[in-house]
Amino acid sequence: MSWSKVGEWLKGNAGTGAALVGSLLTGNVSGAVAAGVALVGSATGTDDPVKALQSLQQDPATVIRLRELAVQESDSIRKHIQAMHEADLKDQQEAHRQQQDTIRTGDTAEDEYVRHTRPMMARQSWYATAVYLIAFEGFKAFEVTQIGANFELAALLVAPAAAYLGFRTVDKAGGFKALLGVKRNVQLSRPSRRNHRVIHAGSVDQAQGSRAEAHGILLLLRI
Template sequence: MNWSDVGSFLKQNQKGVAGLVGSLLTGNVVGAVSAGASMVAQATGTTDPDQALATLQSDPNALVRLEEIAAAREAEVNRHLESVMALELQDKQRSHSETQQTIRNGDNAEGGVKYVRPSHATLSLFAGIYYGLFTDTPDLLILSAFLTLPFTYAGLREIGKRNVLAFQSKK
């Protein structure tokens, strides 16, 4: 077990500042995880994630102590959360920029390379239409597999990313 398991427990079971400490522990910024682990260790009396989680689950006073500690250090918690969110945003922006650059490079390539993606998308679209029209009971999974390339080429990949991100944030 590690500190992210403790963070998941706190995020799911606590509201307020203690829930924010859980967000610190499940992040990927070392300073934020260290700050969250420090607060949990101070509240539970142990630096072992297994023992800390067991204490938080069994002792309501430990949760109250954590809430008090986190409230006293709320500015620090918020600063760490801001840094986590800024890094996640930068990562998403870099990923999007890299994807767009890759697409532009393919579109501007010399020779037959520039026709590969549009050709694959067009052939996949025709296969999906044919499968959907000339199959007695088309399987939705197979049909969606055929239509993935043309929809992606048409720019609908961004819609899918937004839906995945919204689904992950609800967890």
């Protein structure tokens, strides 16, 4: 068993101070993990993760001792946690840098097919989204279907074009629904017997609209 298992148990069961030690054990910085192992070893008297976990689970005194050690070494623990967060941010930045390098390499490739692939995908994505929105909103306007375009499907269709334009942080801003300006207020209520028929009829119309929508998407894919 690895020390990360001990860390997970500490984070979920040992209280605030000892939970910080658990965070050290579940991190990806060797210095932080070593510091966590040292603290747990001092509290339990063993450097074996299996025995340490058993001691923590069976003897509440070891947990209390670990909390005391965590208070004494609070400054050191915070520094290690800060180092862990900095390492995570560096990993994310490096992953983004490699992604951008890959994109630039493709955009400047000598092979014409490779160089034009991403722009072509973006154009096709934009065309498909525009046709889908216009078509199904038109169907709704002329009462061919009861519902118009589905914004989740529209977001899926426009995703390649959005990625090409650089919308890599849309998920942090609330997703494509926020990008498209979709605001939905869902009210859940138990239907009464009086409006049961109305709700049932609306469900049938919605099902018919969904089938028509799926058929239209298949036509777009064929195009």
